[in-house]
Amino acid sequence: MKLAAATAIAGLVAPSELNENNILPEAFDPRVASAVSQAVKNNIRQ
DSSP, X not given: XXXXXXXXXHTTSOGGGOBTTBSSOOXXXXXXXXXXXXXXXXXXXX
């Protein structure tokens, strides 16, 4: 579940925005909670 959550968080940064200083979304990005909850939920079902 932790790996699924981390992958979901990292996936919120567009490939065009990735660089050595930008690998995660902003701390208060409103998309994080729903992305993590969906990823964990999907991981539990597997």
